[in-house]
Amino acid sequence: MTRRFALLMTFVLTFGTGMAAYASEGGEPLIRQSWSFNGPTGTYDRAALQRGYKIYREVCSACHSMKLVYYRNLEALGYNEEQIKNIAKDYTYMDGPNDEGEMFERPGLPSDPFKSPYENDKQAAAANNAVPPDLSLIAKARPGGPDYIFSLLTGFEEHPPEGHTLLPGQHWNHYMPGHVLAMAPPLSDGQVTYEDGTPQTLEQYARDVAQFLMWAADPYMEERKRTGIKVILFLLVFAGVMYTLKKKIWADAH
């Protein structure tokens, strides 16, 4: 009994202090959502992805690049070829050299990567006090993924808690590890217009852009899950066949 108690205490103490250390270094526990893509048969919500892309395009892309995503990839969100061409041609790209050896500007094409807001990291840092990270893989790069992105975007506090002071250009966030970051709250109620009647609230924007960033970081998730289910079904059938076969082969052996 005492041994068991000692074991239990060791367990509680190890985990307890571990968790406390984690909580003080990191941000607060994340707000968990039930995403449509959770679970073994989960899929992306196309309408949410399109709204999320709109948020990225109209808000986040002013500071954050997404260099690993190409306009043609937007087909997965349900846009057709014509719509994608129209989206891409709103951006200007440097190309060349042409036959005279000159660089020239041209409208974007579906085969271009998303246009970056800055020429390089130095320019990005000079404009923002810190380099806004590329968002292509951010949903995979941060623990909690889409839950972290949702929590971060909704977790700003205008004034830091007592005993903390912020330098100019710093902002307080409940979920950012260390709580201080160089990004001002990028979203607020009513900022982006939704044509499909979805509520134009900070929470909704954050949920939609988190889903879009999850798709960008893991565009083949649905395919992978479908393949996984097929493999499991195959293995079940195969096991059944092998079992019957075994019964048959060994039927006469006593």
Ligand code: HEC
């Ligand atoms: C005005 C510029 C600006 C805009 C607009 C902006 N960000 Fe940021 N963002 C930054 C900067 C700068 C950082 C780096 C902060 C730091 O490391 O202190 C950052 C950091 C981040 C991070 C990483 C936080 C971490 O864990 O390190 C995420 C995620 C993020 N932004 C998401 C977004 C999303 C989503 C949007 C659009 C809704 C957005 N940002 C809009 C400037 C911006």
